[in-house]
Amino acid sequence: MRIFAVFCLMVxxxxxxxxxxxxxxxxxxxxxxxxxxxxxxxxSPSGTFTFSASVTGTSNTAVNWSVTxxxxxxxxxxxGVYTAPASPGQYRVVATSAADxxxxxxxxxxxxxxxxITLSPQNPTIKLGDDVTFTAAVTGTSNPNAVITVQGTGSGGTITGAGVYTAPxxxxxxxxxxKAAADLTKTTTTTxxxxxxxxxxxxxxxxxxxxxxxxxxxxxxxVVGNVNKNFxxxxxxxxxxxxxxxxxxxxxxxxxxxxxKATSTADSTKTATQTVKVVAAAKLVLSIEGRGDVxxxxxxxxxxxxxxxIVSLANKGFYDGIKIHRVESSLxxxxxxxxxxxxxxxxxxxxxxxxxxxxxxxxGISHVRGVISMARRDGDFNSAGSQFFIxxxxxxxxxxxxxxxxxxxxxxxxxxxxGAGDVITSAVITE
Numbered sequence: 001m002r003i004f005a006v007f008c009l010m011v012x013x014x015x016x017x018x019x020x021x022x023x024x025x026x027x028x029x030x031x032x033x034x035x036x037x038x039x040x041x042x043x044s045p046s047g048t049f050t051f052s053a054s055v056t057g058t059s060n061t062a063v064n065w066s067v068t069x070x071x072x073x074x075x076x077x078x079x080g081v082y083t084a085p086a087s088p089g090q091y092r093v094v095a096t097s098a099a100d101x102x103x104x105x106x107x108x109x110x111x112x113x114x115x116x117i118t119l120s121p122q123n124p125t126i127k128l129g130d131d132v133t134f135t136a137a138v139t140g141t142s143n144p145n146a147v148i149t150v151q152g153t154g155s156g157g158t159i160t161g162a163g164v165y166t167a168p169x170x171x172x173x174x175x176x177x178x179k180a181a182a183d184l185t186k187t188t189t190t191t192x193x194x195x196x197x198x199x200x201x202x203x204x205x206x207x208x209x210x211x212x213x214x215x216x217x218x219x220x221x222x223v224v225g226n227v228n229k230n231f232x233x234x235x236x237x238x239x240x241x242x243x244x245x246x247x248x249x250x251x252x253x254x255x256x257x258x259x260x261k262a263t264s265t266a267d268s269t270k271t272a273t274q275t276v277k278v279v280a281a282a283k284l285v286l287s288i289e290g291r292g293d294v295x296x297x298x299x300x301x302x303x304x305x306x307x308x309x310i311v312s313l314a315n316k317g318f319y320d321g322i323k324i325h326r327v328e329s330s331l332x333x334x335x336x337x338x339x340x341x342x343x344x345x346x347x348x349x350x351x352x353x354x355x356x357x358x359x360x361x362x363x364g365i366s367h368v369r370g371v372i373s374m375a376r377r378d379g380d381f382n383s384a385g386s387q388f389f390i391x392x393x394x395x396x397x398x399x400x401x402x403x404x405x406x407x408x409x410x411x412x413x414x415x416x417x418x419g420a421g422d423v424i425t426s427a428v429i430t431e
Contacts, residue, residue, distance in 0.1 A: 044140030127225030214308035219247035228266035294411035303405035319427035335387035353385030
């Protein structure tokens with residue numbers, strides 16, 4: 001009997017163990033998340049609103065937009081532009097992750113007659129001293145303006161007329177109020193949660209730049225999440241150039257990719273980095289509004305100082321928005337920042353510059369068609385700064401008189417077509 005009882009007990013234990021193995025495995029949960037910047041929107045009938053969504057947990061950040069209920073509930077484009085129906089009511093827009101169609105986020109749209117206002121983004125969480133830009137969308141009126149303020153007493157942060165909110169150095173939850181200028185009784189609010197947590201950011205430049213030996217890049221950064229806003233600059237790689245305490249980096253003579261680092265003085269473990277690529281030969285690409293791109297091969301061997309200056313100015317965006325102010329049969333001239341604010345007929349046009357001058361280089365590059373050279377004041381060889389001219393025809397009498405530093409490799413026909421007042425929308429340095 002005892003043997004039989006022991007045998008039965010062993011069989012029971014085996015059966016229990018086997019039963020445990022039959023349990024169904026849990027379904028793994030997707031780590032993909034979709035978040036809408038504005039999950040609640042107020043619109044007038046037939047009003048429009050542009051939704052934006054952020055996707056985390058995957059490298060595929062695309063979303064597919066749809067409207068619940070079909071066309072009677074409005075329509076939305078692939079870019080997130082929603083158009084409300086003519087009938088008042090509540091409607092829903094869905095953002096679906098392209099990476100995981102099972103993950104969605106839904107926005108509620110309230111459509112009602114009269115003036116409506118919506119504030120974006122809604123309920124953001126930011127660090128101490130950080131910035132976020134609020135935008136008010138006003139529909140139902142021809143006046144799109146709104147007044148955005150920080151509610152409450154005490155230091156709840158500040159907000160500019162353009163809606164840029166700067167958080168205070170005290171954690172907390174603060175209220176942002178927006179009023180439609182057309183009807184101040186139409187208001188909406190959202191909250192900002194301000195939290196501590198040191199974070200260093202390099203705010204400019206936001207992309208990797210191309211530099212050449214001796215050129216400079218002006219780096220800018222900030223510390224958020226800490227009352228101590230101080231930080232230091234350094235170059236990670238040995239021989240990677242020098243950087244000042246104000247973030248002005250000077251490129252080394254050796255080509256390569258170098259890392260600029262900003263380090264919080266309050267917490268040295270908190271850093272931010274940005275890279276710059278130094279090349280032996282670079283191009284200047286001038287994008288002319290309504291015309292196209294003009295590519296210039298820079299001759300940094302013959303004109304190292306002049307080319308370094310041009311690269312430095314282009315990388316800081318100096319030329320963006322400047323107009324071509326002089327057009328003749330033999331050349332075009334640009335680079336005067338005064339053309340951004342003054343009419344070309346103003347007597348000061350042609351005298352502007354970057355606030356400094358560079359020394360003259362007699363480069364030996366002849367002033368033939370397509371050559372780019374530095375403009376300067378009459379009688380002062382060392383007065384060039386930012387203004388340049390491009391030859392449309394040969395004029396070798398300029399040789400030895402002006403610092404030529406490259407030639408147009410692509411877009412010479414565009415140079416021929418450029419007229420006075422044409423705008424340089426961007427000047428970019430490429431390899």
